[in-house]
Structure formats: structure tokens, C-alpha cells
Amino acid sequence: MNETVRLIGKRVIFFDVNQTLVQQNLSFEDGFRRVWENFTGRWSRDEKPSAEQVWTQYITRWQQRKKSRITFQQLDELQQQCLQEAMEAMDIPVSGAMKRGFIQEIRRLQVEAKTMPPHTREVLERLSRNYRLAIISNSPRSEVLLMLKRFDIGTFFPPEHVFTALKPADKKPAPYLFKKALKTMQFSPKQAVMVGNSWRHDVCGAVKAGLDAVWLSTSGSAAGPDAKEITQQRLGKRKVYLIKRLDQLSELFS
Structure with a gap:
């Protein structure tokens, strides 16, 4: 040098x-899909929306919120809100504990893959x-x-x-x-x-x-x-x- x-x-x-x-070896999207499959593992096929369907609902809302830049919420809270709205749009029951746990599990998988x-x-x-x-x-x-x-x-x-x-x-x-x-x-x-x-x-x-x-x-x-x-x-x-x-x-x- x-x-x-x-x-x-x-x-x-x-x-x-x-x-x-x-x-970083696992994207948020890949982690989202993996957690969804684990979350719905015991559901019957007839009542189970695909990971692709749920992800499309989620990412549409995320992009809308991200562009608006009007929120002061922390990232975790914003992601939980988008997840809740995505599931409600598909008539999937969602609780506060579930949406928190879902996002936290994605984070855990991402960290483990690093x-x-x-x-x-x-x-x-x-x-x-x-x-x-x-x-x-x-x-x-x-x-x-x-x-x-x-x-x-x-x-x-x-x-x-x-x-x-x-x-x-x-x-x-x-x-x-x-x-x-x-x-x-x-x-x-x-x-x-x-x-x-x-x-x-x-x-x-x-x-x-x-x-x-x-x-x-x-x-x-x-x-x-x-x-x-x-x-x-x-x-x-x-x-x-x-x-x-x-x-x-x-x-x-x-």
C-alpha cells in the first residue's frame, strides 16, 4: 500500500x-415465506393461503407505507401493522402476540443465517x-x-x-x-x-x-x-x- x-x-x-x-444470507422475503409455512403447517390445504398470496398482500402495504414517509413508528411496529392489514384482507385472524412473534421469528432466522x-x-x-x-x-x-x-x-x-x-x-x-x-x-x-x-x-x-x-x-x-x-x-x-x-x-x- x-x-x-x-x-x-x-x-x-x-x-x-x-x-x-x-x-446477510437470508432475505426478509425468504424469512417471511419460511415463517408463514411454519405458522400454517397444521392448517388444511383448503384453508391455507399460499406464502406468495400473503407476501403479495404484505409487500403492497409495505411499499405504500414506506413511500408515504408519514409515520414515526419503528420498523418493527410498521412491519407488524402491514402484516396485520395483509392478514385481515385475507380474512385471517391475527392477534397482537401473533404479529409480534411472526416478525420476531423472521428476525431470528435472519440472524441465525448470518x-x-x-x-x-x-x-x-x-x-x-x-x-x-x-x-x-x-x-x-x-x-x-x-x-x-x-x-x-x-x-x-x-x-x-x-x-x-x-x-x-x-x-x-x-x-x-x-x-x-x-x-x-x-x-x-x-x-x-x-x-x-x-x-x-x-x-x-x-x-x-x-x-x-x-x-x-x-x-x-x-x-x-x-x-x-x-x-x-x-x-x-x-x-x-x-x-x-x-x-x-x-x-x-x-
Whole structure:
């Protein structure tokens, strides 16, 4: 790596979670279908709507609510409401406990299906000796905390250093979560850097809030175990560093 491609003067590192610290291997849709099949396993075929029918009802309502951006409900609550409306449209009885359990079971299956890239824990251990570490995620807070516990990396990210949105307008790439995290942890934008896999949400969002960013881009053949080059570019007034593997952070922050 070129000697000039190093991050200097940083005190806090913010991380995205999905596809950055952990790899997502089960989509919400696939989890929804699996939970529905388990939920209706003892129903007779005549009274059992297909997973496709229920999913179509659900996703139609989700897209309508998501576009409106008028709700301040948390993601879990909004998903439960869409599920309830979908089932009511199909004359399926639904209770508060059922809809909560349904969404929670999807979350559990998704978390169980996730994996952590090699050397992630070692990288976090190394970085934590010299930097404060925190999470900025668009995922529900409950899911993030569950993942940190499952992969035993919660010691690096105490709950007060986990920042998630309560309403759609606050999600990355909006600057709200970045500014909230900086204010809470009492750092300036120049003292912080954001690490994530999404150019739009993590990189552009961080730059808008005045932070430098590290883009974890695992696409293409250059993302293999022999990928060593770390590159640097400018995005507006901020710097963006491109890495292909998470363990390259150790070299970038050396």
C-alpha cells in the first residue's frame, strides 16, 4: 500500500452492520415465506393461503407505507401493522402476540443465517485499543443488538454506541444518525470515519455529514484473499478509501 494511503487524526470509527461486519444470507422475503409455512403447517390445504398470496398482500402495504414517509413508528411496529392489514384482507385472524412473534421469528432466522467474515473479531480487537468504535445502522435496533450478541462482538459496541433510526427520514444517507452519533460521543466530523459497504448510504451519507469514509467493496475478482491494494479518492471535500476486505482496516489505521 502507498504510504500516503492511511487515516490519520481519527478518534472514532463508525461501522455499518449488514454486509460489513456480518454477511446477510437470508432475505426478509425468504424469512417471511419460511415463517408463514411454519405458522400454517397444521392448517388444511383448503384453508391455507399460499406464502406468495400473503407476501403479495404484505409487500403492497409495505411499499405504500414506506413511500408515504408519514409515520414515526419503528420498523418493527410498521412491519407488524402491514402484516396485520395483509392478514385481515385475507380474512385471517391475527392477534397482537401473533404479529409480534411472526416478525420476531423472521428476525431470528435472519440472524441465525448470518455469518461473520474471517478475522473480523481480531480486527475489532486491534482497532479498539486506539479508537472508539460505534455502530450506525439502518437496521432495527433490536436486530443490531441481537447480531452483536450472536457474534460475541458486543464488548466493542456498548448499547449507548449503537445508533439506529426511529423514522424513515432519519435513515442513512440522511445526515441525522451521523450527527446524532457525533454529538452523543462528543467528536467532531473530522475526528470520525464511517466504514460500510453501501456507496449511497454509508459513503455519501458520511460525506454529507462531513466525515471521511471507508468503502468496503467486495464485488469483482479483486475482492479475493490476494486483494491488497487500498486506494484513495476525493468526494467533495472529504476522503474516501476503498478496501476489498475488512481485515485491510488494520493496515489503513496503522
